[in-house]
Amino acid sequence: MKKALPALLLACVVIFIGCRSGTGNRYGSGPASAPWQSRYNDKLLGPVTPDQLLREVNLRPDLIRAGSVGRSWFRPMKPRYITIHSTQNYTGNAYNHALALKRGALRATKRKGGNRIGYLTWHFTVQDNVAIQHLPCREQGEHADFDGPGNNYSIGIEMCEHKGNDLALTIDKTARLAAYISYVYQIPLSNVVPHYHWPRAGASPPNKNCPHFLMENGRPGSRWRWFLGRVQLHYKRIQTGQARSLG
Ligand SMILES: [Zn+2]
Numbered sequence: 593m594k595k596a597l598p599a600l601l602l603a604c605v606v607i608f609i610g611c612r613s614g615t616g617n618r619y620g621s622g623p624a625s626a627p628w629q630s631r632y633n634d635k636l637l638g639p640v641t642p643d644q645l646l647r648e649v650n651l652r653p654d655l656i657r658a659g660s661v662g663r664s665w666f667r668p669m670k671p672r673y674i675t676i677h678s679t680q681n682y683t684g685n686a687y688n689h690a691l692a693l694k695r696g697a698l699r700a701t702k703r704k705g706g707n708r709i710g711y712l713t714w715h716f717t718v719q720d721n722v723a724i725q726h727l728p729c730r731e732q733g734e735h736a737d738f739d740g741p742g743n744n745y746s747i748g749i750e751m752c753e754h755k756g757n758d759l760a761l762t763i764d765k766t767a768r769l770a771a772y773i774s775y776v777y778q779i780p781l782s783n784v785v786p787h788y789h790w791p792r793a794g795a796s797p798p799n800k801n802c803p804h805f806l807m808e809n810g811r812p813g814s815r816w817r818w819f820l821g822r823v824q825l826h827y828k829r830i831q832t833g834q835a836r837s838l839g
Pocket residue numbers: 676677678735787800802803
């Protein structure tokens with residue numbers, strides 16, 4: 593019996609470690625799996641007109657000037673998807689990104705099969721207390737997959753990650769904005785996708801781990817499904833009514 597004791601102890605340790613490593617897989621198995629869910633009080637959410645939902649988003653237009661930098665070429669778009677990103681910029685807030693886009697500070701190498709205009713551009717940047725619009729929704733951005741459908745047909749939304757930014761509020765504001773855009777442009781929930789969805793020709797890995805905090809093991813899983821649930825939650829609140837186009 594004495595000899596069996598160490599073996600028994602070892603078995604307990606192995607089981608304990610096994611259980612701990614198993615906790616990672618519980619993420620997303622229900623709403624509690626997303627660590628931000630506990631910050632929301634969904635019982636207080638009521639029906640809204642499209643205008644009211646947009647007010648909750650606190651949208652501020654601050655477009656890149658037409659004909660300048662990332663809008664030097666007019667590239668019309670019929671939006672069919674919404675692509676969700678995160679900035680992975682731990683110092684820049686939404687206003688900093690708006691300024692950088694307007695100044696043409698976010699350069700990229702223009703090349704055949706790669707970036708088409710020499711700049712990065714996208715439509716909205718969201719932080720905990722505001723969403724800023726940089727491009728009209730009917731113009732192509734340069735944020736997803738070079739000359740692929742992600743750039744040709746999708747509205748790009750970046751979520752901020754700077755220090756002091758409340759990520760839970762940022763995620764929820766993004767879900768509200770995505771719900772509003774879905775309503776206005778009649779984009780189905782199945783077409784709200786992470787940047788990961790669009791493979792980038794010649795990049796390694798082709799499918800980017802973005803937005804990284806909503807991915808699991810670098811790809812969409814239960815956390816992403818949880819986020820889509822939040823988009824749907826806000827979409828269902830919308831009462832039929834006049835909705836303002838966002839360009
Ligand atoms: Zn991205």
